[in-house]
Amino acid sequence: MSADTLKKYVQKMKRLRVDRAHGVAPHKPLLLLAIIELIERGQIQENKIPLSPDLAETFIKYWSKVTSRKPNIALPFFHLKSDGFWRLYPNPGYEKALGVADRITAVSRLREVVAYASLEDDLFVLFTNANNREIIRQTLIYVYFLDLKEKIEGLIAERQQITEYGQLLISEVEQPFSSQKSTVPMPKEEPIRSAGFRQAIMRLYDYTCAVCRLRIVTMDGESATDAAHIIPFRTSKNDDIRNGISLCKLHHWVFDKGLISLSKTYQVLVSPLMSDRRPTEWMLTELQDKSILLPERNQLYPAQDALAWHRQKVLRQ
Numbered sequence: 001m002s003a004d005t006l007k008k009y010v011q012k013m014k015r016l017r018v019d020r021a022h023g024v025a026p027h028k029p030l031l032l033l034a035i036i037e038l039i040e041r042g043q044i045q046e047n048k049i050p051l052s053p054d055l056a057e058t059f060i061k062y063w064s065k066v067t068s069r070k071p072n073i074a075l076p077f078f079h080l081k082s083d084g085f086w087r088l089y090p091n092p093g094y095e096k097a098l099g100v101a102d103r104i105t106a107v108s109r110l111r112e113v114v115a116y117a118s119l120e121d122d123l124f125v126l127f128t129n130a131n132n133r134e135i136i137r138q139t140l141i142y143v144y145f146l147d148l149k150e151k152i153e154g155l156i157a158e159r160q161q162i163t164e165y166g167q168l169l170i171s172e173v174e175q176p177f178s179s180q181k182s183t184v185p186m187p188k189e190e191p192i193r194s195a196g197f198r199q200a201i202m203r204l205y206d207y208t209c210a211v212c213r214l215r216i217v218t219m220d221g222e223s224a225t226d227a228a229h230i231i232p233f234r235t236s237k238n239d240d241i242r243n244g245i246s247l248c249k250l251h252h253w254v255f256d257k258g259l260i261s262l263s264k265t266y267q268v269l270v271s272p273l274m275s276d277r278r279p280t281e282w283m284l285t286e287l288q289d290k291s292i293l294l295p296e297r298n299q300l301y302p303a304q305d306a307l308a309w310h311r312q313k314v315l316r317q
């Protein structure tokens with residue numbers, strides 16, 4: 001990567017075509033900060049950037065540090081194309097609609113019309129290098145958010161800690177599982193710890209309930225699934241991801257209450273307290289023996305020790 005390319009993009013970042021009618025509009029630089037973060041986290045690995053819930057959630061986190069106005073990621077995602085390094089690609093059948101659109105303001109419409117965006121290739125390559133990313137990031141902060149520098153840098157540092165903790169938890173599976181405690185040092189702040197655990201579990205299960213396969217993720221990154229501990233955290237203090245599983249709100253609750261558990265072969269066990277003679281309980285009783293969703297690699301599966309503990313201590317007989 002030549003120094004000229006870096007220089008070229010530093011200049012382009014300084015001169016983003018932002019709306020200045022009501023002060024400098026923060027949309028575009030914040031979208032770029034969010035993209036840089038997702039590249040850093042390994043969540044954007046190729047130069048094909050869809051308007052994903054992850055991107056929207058990250059954008060909104062930055063947005064909330066800058067203004068109390070309502071965020072709308074559709075605006076910068078569409079209008080960044082006027083800056084000469086961002087291209088939009090239509091969904092099949094929407095080539096013409098995208099070609100003539102001079103604005104798209106609703107996220108739903110944008111997702112209907114646009115399949116993904118891409119950066120100019122040399123910019124994407126630039127972003128794959130940590131030093132270059134940092135230079136562009138600092139440029140954006142310095143030029144557009146100088147008075148909020150500390151707040152934004154604090155947020156970036158916090159989010160880096162969350163990601164780092166989540167990644168450490170995933171790499172920990174190279175070690176044997178211990179039901180006592182994870183070997184990864186826990187972040188001191190509770191919200192960072194729980195967000196890191198959640199990020200790791202959601203990466204493994206893609207926001208899907210392992211029991212019923214429900215997957216609902218809103219465009220602000222809210223989801224119907226929880227990162228549940230098999231041996232509860234308050235007892236075990238154990239964030240080993242093999243002590244974790246992704247469950248929707250209902251199945252998290254019945255799992256914690258011992259109305260369902262999991263067998264050695266990863267099938268649902270329903271407590272005998274539930275009866276299929278009562279139609280109101282069918283939603284649970286019909287889950288008996290159903291195989292759960294599991295992560296890709298078997299090293300990442302819920303640990304047998306944790307499941308045995310749950311069957312013994314939590315499942316109601």
Ligand SMILES: [Zn+2]
Binds near residue numbers: 214
């Ligand atoms: Zn569920």
